[in-house]
Amino acid sequence: MLLACHKRPIDVETLRDASERVERDLFQEFDEEVTSRAIGQRVLHELHLIDTVAYIRFASVYQEFETIADFERMVSDMTGSGDLPFPVLGAR
Numbered sequence: 001m002l003l004a005c006h007k008r009p010i011d012v013e014t015l016r017d018a019s020e021r022v023e024r025d026l027f028q029e030f031d032e033e034v035t036s037r038a039i040g041q042r043v044l045h046e047l048h049l050i051d052t053v054a055y056i057r058f059a060s061v062y063q064e065f066e067t068i069a070d071f072e073r074m075v076s077d078m079t080g081s082g083d084l085p086f087p088v089l090g091a092r
Contacts, residue, residue: 001015001018001019001043001046001047001054001058002015003057004047004054004055004057004058005047005050005051005054008051008053008054009051010050010051010054014050015050018046018047018049018050019046021042021046022039022042022043022046025042026038026039026042040062043058043062044058044059044062052078056071056074056075059074
């Protein structure tokens with residue numbers, strides 16, 4: 001999250017609050033091992049609420065974008081509907 005938000009106008013407290021929500025939600029849903037997918041989806045959700053550029057940065061790595069078309073599709077999906085282009089399971 002810190003790398004995705006690098007040089008963005010986001011204060012540390014906002015990121016701390018978001019990471020605490022992610023952690024709390026995961027503790028409530030999972031008894032033992034948490035998948036990296038579950039973590040990534042919740043982080044995507046939080047970043048979408050905080051900053052679009054940070055969201056795109058994180059998504060580009062998390063979703064392993066390989067071409068500019070991948071970026072274009074995501075931006076088009078976001079600007080067209082305002083919804084998350086990737087499903088976020090268990091998100092609030």
